[in-house]
Structures are given as C-alpha cells and as structure tokens.
Amino acid sequence: MDTNQIGVAVVGAQGRMGRTVCEAVEGAEDLELAARLDAGDDITGLASTVASVGIDFTVPSVTEENVHALLDAGLHAVVGTTGWTEDSLGRVREHLEQVNADRDGNGGLGVLIAPNFALSAVLAMHFAAQAARFFESAEVVELHHPNKVDAPSGTALTTARHIAGARGEAGLGPMPDATETQVDGARGAVVDGVHVHAVRLRGLVAHEEILLGNAGEQLTIRTDSFDRASFMPGVLLAVREVVRRPGLTLGLENVLDL
Numbered sequence: 001m002d003t004n005q006i007g008v009a010v011v012g013a014q015g016r017m018g019r020t021v022c023e024a025v026e027g028a029e030d031l032e033l034a035a036r037l038d039a040g041d042d043i044t045g046l047a048s049t050v051a052s053v054g055i056d057f058t059v060p061s062v063t064e065e066n067v068h069a070l071l072d073a074g075l076h077a078v079v080g081t082t083g084w085t086e087d088s089l090g091r092v093r094e095h096l097e098q099v100n101a102d103r104d105g106n107g108g109l110g111v112l113i114a115p116n117f118a119l120s121a122v123l124a125m126h127f128a129a130q131a132a133r134f135f136e137s138a139e140v141v142e143l144h145h146p147n148k149v150d151a152p153s154g155t156a157l158t159t160a161r162h163i164a165g166a167r168g169e170a171g172l173g174p175m176p177d178a179t180e181t182q183v184d185g186a187r188g189a190v191v192d193g194v195h196v197h198a199v200r201l202r203g204l205v206a207h208e209e210i211l212l213g214n215a216g217e218q219l220t221i222r223t224d225s226f227d228r229a230s231f232m233p234g235v236l237l238a239v240r241e242v243v244r245r246p247g248l249t250l251g252l253e254n255v256l257d258l
C-alpha cells in the first residue's frame, strides 16, 4: 500500500451498499480496500491490518456494536447504517473520549455518522430546515425499495427533526389538522410533531419529498437516488475527512460546510 493511501475496511461488504462501497473504494486512487467483512467476521482482527477507517453499512441492530469494535481496534469509522438514537450516540461519544484520551500524540479517532450520503438528500434536508419557519404545514414522505428493513427512513427521521427544530426556534405552534382518524396509521408516524409517511414500492431505490404548505401555496422539495452510485462521493469524502476530525460528526452537512 502507498503510504499516502488510506486503508479501508468495509463492514457489511456483501450487502447492497457494502458491495457498491467496495467498488468505489477500489476505484479511488487515494484509498486501499484492506478488508471486506460481513456477518460472522471478527472486527478485532482489523487491528493488525493496514485499515485505518472502517465503513459500516449493516443493519440497525448491530451497527452500534460494530462502531465500538472498530474504535477498540484503533480505526476511525464512517457509518451509513440507520437506527441511531440519542442514547446510542451518547455511548459512542463517551467511547471516543476514552480512546482519544489514551491516544495522546497519536491523533484522535473520529466517527462520522450520516443518515444519507447523497448530495441531493443532504441539500434537501438543509433546504427543508431553512424553509420550515415560513410555512404553517410541513409533512415528509419517504419512498424506498421494499427490501428496506426500517421505517421511517433515517433520512426522514432526521428531516422531520430538523423541521421541528426550525419551527420550534421560530415559535410556530402545532400544524393545522382537523383529522378524526378512521384507521390507525392513516396519518403516518409523528416525529416531533411532524407527520412522516413511508412508501415501499418495487422499482424504487431511495426518495423523499418534503411538502410545505401555506394558504394558497405549496413548496415541494424532492430528492431521488435512482442508483446507489449517488451515495458514493459522499461516502468517499467522509472517509477522507474522518481521519482529521476527532470525535463524533453527525451528518455530511458538517463536512460540506453548509
């Protein structure tokens, strides 16, 4: 391996995203694909490889455990897997503080977790948060392939939280809604007061629409990932950035300086 290259281990390498990430890493001159791991493989062994960054695209039930194992093996982590909570993020922050306190002089480890690495999705979330304070109503509709195991998507959860945060800061109250629900679930999930709807449809990859309404007008912000290639520039950027960002970074928007 060239000394200027960053060694990368992909965890979840046999999955839809993992396979695409392996190809993208192999195609990047400044990165070296050092290991492909999937269920049943031992992350601890990465400590004795040239890998310095682990990329996790696995399943919500195992991603936190994988990140702790990557940190214990001395690797930075880039994570696209969904399912993170304030509690699990807090445990990663604590772990980073511990490992980085022990690494004096060796440069701190970083973890970058992003619900979506596609530029269009990151911008859609950003624009939605900017627009939210100007509208009485806002709802999020996410649309995905039917093999997705979680709903609503991590991107939709984050979008809804950002909208709710912006509305709260602007002093907006609850949205108008006179519904007397006839069937449970008809109005979707409610995330911090924002309704989120999840569509699962054969043929889709990853899509999201943010609807913002006032009397007589509507703003629609839409992002479409037609191919998993859309996530790759963001994933590779995250790998290059995480090695010089000790601690926890949440969202690609921080790296893009939005």
Ligand SMILES: NC(=O)C1=CN([C@@H]2O[C@H](COP(=O)(O)OP(=O)(O)OC[C@H]3O[C@@H](n4cnc5c(N)ncnc54)[C@H](O)[C@@H]3O)[C@@H](O)[C@H]2O)C=CC1
Residues within 6 Å of the ligand: 011, 012, 013, 014, 015, 016, 017, 018, 037, 038, 039, 040, 041, 057, 058, 059, 060, 062, 066, 079, 080, 081, 082, 083, 114, 115, 116, 117, 118, 154, 231
């Ligand atoms: N942040 C982003 O931009 C994106 C995030 N995602 C998220 O990434 C995750 C993976 O998505 P897909 O690749 O579509 O799923 P997938 O089901 O195709 O792949 C998951 C892979 O993880 C493996 N796996 C399961 N347990 C494991 C373990 N303990 N250790 C190592 N590998 C393990 C599985 O065997 C499988 O190969 C999901 O949470 C999805 O929502 C997906 C696309 C983009």
Ligand SMILES: O=C(O)C1=N[C@H](C(=O)O)C[C@H](O)C1
Residues within 6 Å of the ligand: 082, 115, 116, 144, 148, 149, 152, 153, 154, 155, 156, 205, 206, 207
């Ligand atoms: O499972 C997927 O496919 C995707 N998952 C992420 C999410 O839940 O937001 C990102 C993207 O939507 C694709």
